Amino acid sequence: MTIDQLLVYFFGACALLGGVLMLVARHPMRVALALISCMLSLAGIYAMLGVHVVAVFQVLIYVGAVMVFMVYVIMLLDVRDPSFVRRYSRMLLPGVVLGALLAGALGISAIRLGAPVIQPGAGAAPSYLVQPFSVEFLREYWLHFELTSVLLVAAVVAAIAIIRSGRRSDG
Amino acid sequence: MADTQLLLGLSFVLFALGLVGVMVRRNALVMLMCMELMLNAVILALVTFSLETATLSGAVLVFLIFVVAAAEIAIAIPIVLQLSRQRSSLDVEGYDRLQG
Amino acid sequence: MTAPDFAISLVYIAYALAVLLTFGAILTWVERKQAAIMSDRIGANRAYVRIPFTQVKLIWLGLFHGMADGLKLLLKEDFKPLAYDKLAYALGPWLAIVPVLLVFAVVPFGGTLDPGRLFPSLAEWFGGRTYPMQIAPIDAGILIVFAFSGITIIGAMLAGWSSANKFSLLGALRAGSQLISYELVMGLTVLGIVLIFGTVNLGTIVERQSGTVLGFLPAWGIVYQPFAAVLFLIAGIAENKRIPFDLPEAESELISGYFTEYSAMKQGVFMLSEFIEIAVIGALFVTLFFGGYNLPWMNDTGFVFPGGHAVPLSHGWVVVLQLLTFLGKVFLLCSFQILVRWTLPRFRWDQLLRFAWKFLLPLAIANLVVTAVALWAQQA
Numbered sequence: 001m002t003i004d005q006l007l008v009y010f011f012g013a014c015a016l017l018g019g020v021l022m023l024v025a026r027h028p029m030r031v032a033l034a035l036i037s038c039m040l041s042l043a044g045i046y047a048m049l050g051v052h053v054v055a056v057f058q059v060l061i062y063v064g065a066v067m068v069f070m071v072y073v074i075m076l077l078d079v080r081d082p083s084f085v086r087r088y089s090r091m092l093l094p095g096v097v098l099g100a101l102l103a104g105a106l107g108i109s110a111i112r113l114g115a116p117v118i119q120p121g122a123g124a125a126p127s128y129l130v131q132p133f134s135v136e137f138l139r140e141y142w143l144h145f146e147l148t149s150v151l152l153v154a155a156v157v158a159a160i161a162i163i164r165s166g167r168r169s170d171g
Numbered sequence: 172m173a174d175t176q177l178l179l180g181l182s183f184v185l186f187a188l189g190l191v192g193v194m195v196r197r198n199a200l201v202m203l204m205c206m207e208l209m210l211n212a213v214i215l216a217l218v219t220f221s222l223e224t225a226t227l228s229g230a231v232l233v234f235l236i237f238v239v240a241a242a243e244i245a246i247a248i249p250i251v252l253q254l255s256r257q258r259s260s261l262d263v264e265g266y267d268r269l270q271g
Numbered sequence: 272m273t274a275p276d277f278a279i280s281l282v283y284i285a286y287a288l289a290v291l292l293t294f295g296a297i298l299t300w301v302e303r304k305q306a307a308i309m310s311d312r313i314g315a316n317r318a319y320v321r322i323p324f325t326q327v328k329l330i331w332l333g334l335f336h337g338m339a340d341g342l343k344l345l346l347k348e349d350f351k352p353l354a355y356d357k358l359a360y361a362l363g364p365w366l367a368i369v370p371v372l373l374v375f376a377v378v379p380f381g382g383t384l385d386p387g388r389l390f391p392s393l394a395e396w397f398g399g400r401t402y403p404m405q406i407a408p409i410d411a412g413i414l415i416v417f418a419f420s421g422i423t424i425i426g427a428m429l430a431g432w433s434s435a436n437k438f439s440l441l442g443a444l445r446a447g448s449q450l451i452s453y454e455l456v457m458g459l460t461v462l463g464i465v466l467i468f469g470t471v472n473l474g475t476i477v478e479r480q481s482g483t484v485l486g487f488l489p490a491w492g493i494v495y496q497p498f499a500a501v502l503f504l505i506a507g508i509a510e511n512k513r514i515p516f517d518l519p520e521a522e523s524e525l526i527s528g529y530f531t532e533y534s535a536m537k538q539g540v541f542m543l544s545e546f547i548e549i550a551v552i553g554a555l556f557v558t559l560f561f562g563g564y565n566l567p568w569m570n571d572t573g574f575v576f577p578g579g580h581a582v583p584l585s586h587g588w589v590v591v592l593q594l595l596t597f598l599g600k601v602f603l604l605c606s607f608q609i610l611v612r613w614t615l616p617r618f619r620w621d622q623l624l625r626f627a628w629k630f631l632l633p634l635a636i637a638n639l640v641v642t643a644v645a646l647w648a649q650q651a
Contacts, residue, residue: 008174012181019188019208028200028261029359029432035204036425038185042211045178051218054233056414058214061237064421065451066207066244071425072447073248074200075432075440081260083197089264091194099191106183110176126227129410130471133230141231148238155242162249166256 008048014041026087028074036067051128178219185212199251199261203244210240275397279386283406287375290598294550295543298605299337305606306613344539352435352532359433363530364537366426368544370419371551376406377415378554379474381564381593382571388586403474404564404593412473413465416555417458420510423548424450427512427519430541431529442528445620446512446519452627453509453516459635460502463642464559467495477563481570487577489567492560499638500560502631507552508608509627511545515615516623553604557597561604564597 018038025031039062046055089095127133138145185208192205214233221229255261307314318335319328329335351360381404387394409415424447431443468476482490493500509516520528530541557563568576569592573583584592618626 005174009177012177016181016184019185022201022205022208023188023192023195027356028198028204029356029429031201031204033358033362033429035208038208039211042215045215046218049218049222051222051230052409052411054214054218054230056411056418057234057237059418060414060421061241062207062211064418064424064454066241068421068424068428068447068451069244069248070200070204070207071428071432072444073252075428075443075447077200077252077255077261078432081262082265083201083260083262087197088195089197095191095194098194099187102190103184103187106187107180110179110183125225126230128230130414131410133227136227137231137234140227144231144235148235151238151242155245158246159249162246162253166249166253 004048008045011041011044011048014038015045026084029071032067032071032074035070036063039063039067053128053130053133175219175223179216182212182216182219185209185215197262197264199254199263200248202263203247203251206247207240207244210236275386275400276402279384279402280406283404287380287406288372290380291372291375291547291550294601294605295546296337296341298546298549298609299340299542300334301606302609302612303336304333305609309610309613341539344536347535349535349537355435355532356433359429360532363426363430363433364533364540364544366422366429368426368540368547370422370426371544371548374416374419374551375554377409377412377473378551378558379403379405379408379477379563380554380597381590382478384590385586389590404590405474408472408474410472412476413461413471413559417454420450420454420457424454427529430533431519434532436532438526439529439531442519442531446529449512449516449519449623449627450510452624453506453631456627456631456635457503457506457510459632459639460499460506461559462639463496463499464492466639466642466646467492473558477558477565478570480562481565481568483568483577489562491562491567496560496638496642499635499642500556502635502638503560504556505631507556508611509623511548511552511608513545513549513608514612515618517617518620518623549605549608550601553601553608554597556604557600561600564593566592566596 015038018034018041021034022031022038025034039058043055043058043063046052046058126136189205189207189209189212192208193202196202196205214236217229217233217236221227221233251261254266258265304314314333315336316330316333318333318339319330320335321328383401384404385401387397387399407415427446427450428443431439431441431446464476465471468479470476470479476492480489480491484490484494488494512519518528520530527538530538533541566574568574571589573581573589575581
């Protein structure tokens with residue numbers, strides 16, 4: 001077992017621990033910290049697998065933007081409400097049972113599926129360095145790229161609309 | 172490859188944990204964060220499949236998921252803010268009136 | 272990873288840590304002395320070291336004040352506020368200082384090192400390998416810089432929120448919104464340089480700055496993109512939370528801002544991280560816009576002056592010259608940042624955000640558009 005494999009297992013264990021802590025912690029800020037550690041461990045897994053570009057963007061976008069926004073909002077909304085005292089809803093037992101069933105079903109289907117089929121003649125393995133990846137990305141998937149920019153514009157307009165409607169209902 | 176099965180297993184367990192979290196927790200922000208955990212699990216599965224089949228489309232879809240997750244968070248958090256201002260609480264059990 | 276690779280990595284890490292921590296310590300002295308010179312006064316010169324068994328007191332222009340400050344912070348009482356979030360309070364200083372040190376891992380502080388030529392007795396152990404003088408020659412250099420700067424934001428916000436103090440919370444809110452806004456501006460200004468040099472790898476960017484443009488000017492980033500250089504420097508000073516963008520720790524408004532409730536060495540860690548980040552922002556500016564570790568018209572083999580006249584240098588001289596040039600340029604940038612700090616007053620909060628979103632961001636986008644159009648017209 002090389003040190004690379006050990007590191008992948010270590011990051012996997014950290015991600016799993018972060019996920020479990022997310023369900024158990026009481027304060028939303030602790031949940032956010034657990035999620036940040038889970039995301040950083042996943043970025044470590046991607047880096048160990050050689051997919052550097054996804055690892056860097058995971059930290060940049062998820063930890064550096066999405067989780068910063070989440071931590072900011074948790075800071076702002078530190079209301080002492082009943083959800084601090086009673087963490088779990090009425091669905092605790094059915095939820096856990098269903099989760100275990102789902103994980104079991106997915107695991108069994110994965111074991112039964114076996115190795116995926118690699119199409120013959122698919123060409124060389126793709127390079128996940130920044131320049132070859134971005135050239136391939138924009139050569140074949142430029143339409144998806146443009147559509148995501150439309151999605152982002154829609155998200156900006158929607159966010160402004162929500163904030164303005166909230167302001168109108170306040171006054 | 173045992174590595175692939177382990178990573179896929181991790182992705183499934185994280186997805187199940189995220190789903191259980193959305194069902195089980197009462198705080199609206201914690202439910203949002205469990206949804207982010209589900210998206211992260213899907214990204215791990217996509218990266219694993221992209222490496223297994225030696226194609227690029229998995230990693231491209233990962234980038235699209237980044238964009239979608241950012242857009243979703245940008246809208247979901249203002250919605251939760253407005254909701255919490257209405258009921259002055261983040262407890263989703265209290266959002267039980269479909270009026271106003 | 273073979274043994275020579277590991278040894279070289281250890282040497283690089285030791286060098287980087289030594290450089291960063293020395294800069295962090297020296298910059299406290301430079302700040303006081305430069306401020307004193309700028310305001311026509313003497314500065315702090317009371318701390319002395321007495322040579323034992325004599326009455327000779329060494330003052331050395333106030334250099335020992337840094338040592339005295341460090342000792343004071345180490346020996347102070349370590350109090351904690353009563354009602355606070357223990358985990359986030361403990362994590363705050365870590366998340367504030369570790370990413371700042373990690374960003375330096377992708378900055379090239381020298382050209383290519385060929386240890387076989389420098390130490391001929393060890394040549395067969397190294398086997399003719401050459402190493403770029405970066406701790407981590409990763410392909411996605413600039414992206415890693417921005418990724419780690421994002422983690423610093425979380426550290427500042429956690430530190431301010433976890434102390435049960437309204438002033439700290441205000442400082443944390445200000446820090447979060449300010450750092451997010453100016454990190455966006457920093458990212459957009461760097462895109463012009465990425466377009467011109469065609470890569471995000473910091474080592475390659477410095478290598479491509481060793482030519483000439485228009486026949487006689489060194490092909491530095493500041494020659495290609497002077498406007499973006501100014502914007503990057505402004506955004507970098509704002510990322511560092513220094514005056515004039517000092518509101519998260521505004522001394523006259525918020526006691527000490529987001530690290531009010533941190534005493535002794537925990538505040539020392541925050542201060543140290545701020546001073547190390549001065550050096551890191553300087554190093555990034557030098558790498559992207561100022562030619563990196565090379566003197567004008569110099570590359571890995573020696574000087575190539577415009578007009579074709581070449582002056583070859585031996586490898587040892589090239590390595591030493593590159594290391595010293597990098598340190599000198601970073602020191603110049605740090606000195607410039609201290610100059611700005613002691614000259615300008617502080618922004619007001621709404622002025623600061625309006626400056627970022629309504630002034631710097633449109634200018635950065637305009638710079639990017641002009642660069643893209645100019646490059647496309649040149650290629651057509």
